[in-house]
């Protein structure tokens with residue numbers, strides 16, 4: 222039997238959240254958008270399905286790049302379009318890493334960075350957030366890593382770090398590629414795109430999966446200075462982003478008003494959920510994403526399981542630093558209501574049974 226390379230044999234694959242195969246679940250476990258895409262997106266997809274499927278997609282994404290460039294006030298040469306933002310992350314790692322290099326990331330953060338580092342024979346070096354979720358001082362000095370990954374907002378807490386802090390890291394580390402993963406930035410107060418003009422070692426990555434509700438189509442993009450973008454084009458698959466994904470993304474960008482509204486709804490629901498769950502006894506750090514991390518006073522697996530029995534899926538991480546909490550994506554209003562009701566019941570029953578055990 223021929224074996225693959227050692228790093229592939231030893232690779233710990235990324236574990237995505239569960240996608241239930243039966244209907245009826247309230248899905249608050251993978252940070253998808255609970256609202257449908259804009260009606261303009263659905264119309265554009267319907268109109269194109271007959272004529273466009275037999276033809277290859279534009280490998281240069283000219284129309285989408287031009288609209289994206291206008292929207293974020295950069296030139297088209299700064300934009301690389303990818304099969305979900307995960308693809309642009311993988312291509313950056315492939316471009317810049319050699320076996321033996323290291324990659325820096327906050328801890329905790331998006332776990333795909335570690336999988337990608339292993340895939341290209343590099344090691345992951347974590348900079349652990351303190352109890353207030355602040356970035357460790359060491360990262361503001363020069364560090365010996367080829368790539369530094371900064372997700373902003375950062376999962377699983379949804380913490381937002383000010384652009385000034387990111388600029389400090391870029392300034393201190395001119396020999397590293399700094400990835401600012403802004404998959405959730407549309408739910409946050411600011412973005413870091415201005416830094417692309419200032420630093421030639423930064424790439425900001427964006428997703429159409431979250432705020433634009435197109436997770437199923439797989440489309441994202443990266444914005445960086447042209448010398449980085451050109452390398453990404455050089456190594457991508459010829460047709461990495463399918464026709465329908467490009468059509469949907471163009472239509473979505475042409476209907477920004479719709480998306481502003483659903484983003485506002487999600488932000489308002491996030492505040493409401495955090496307030497209600499805090500009343501129930503959860504401790505929730507501030508979040509600037511479409512999810513938040515609800516901490517319980519002990520291991521929270523039982524709450525995850527109790528919710529699952531009620532057909533509500535949230536995310537539980539079996540890790541010492543995260544096992545006391547649940548990452549919960551913000552849903553539609555009726556879903557959030559059901560979550561609050563379910564949690565009230567679960568917590569009440571737990572309090573009753575603890576009281577019984579104590580009085581026995």
Ligand SMILES: Cc1ncc(COP(=O)(O)O)c(C=O)c1O
Nearest residue numbers: 305306307331372404428430441
């Ligand atoms: C921080 C972060 N970056 C990137 C992604 C990937 O997004 P996409 O669907 O665009 O590949 C995710 C997905 O959950 C994420 O949490």
